[in-house]
Amino acid sequence: MPLSARERDIALMAARGRTSREIAEAYVLSVRTVENHLGRIYRKLGVSGRADLADVLLA
Numbered sequence: 121m122p123l124s125a126r127e128r129d130i131a132l133m134a135a136r137g138r139t140s141r142e143i144a145e146a147y148v149l150s151v152r153t154v155e156n157h158l159g160r161i162y163r164k165l166g167v168s169g170r171a172d173l174a175d176v177l178l179a
């Protein structure tokens with residue numbers, strides 16, 4: 121299943137080392153909402169965390 125535009129933006133920010141708080145502030149979201157997005161992103165991409173995101177998205 122492909123990522124939505126918002127999920128892709130959040131995933132790229134996380135892959136580039138931005139914290140959940142920084143991402144939340146950029147999109148005017150709660151940190152919890154960002155963490156929920158990241159959980160869905162990890163499941164969709166079959167990865168287990170931010171380090172894996174960088175491997176998948178920035179390779």
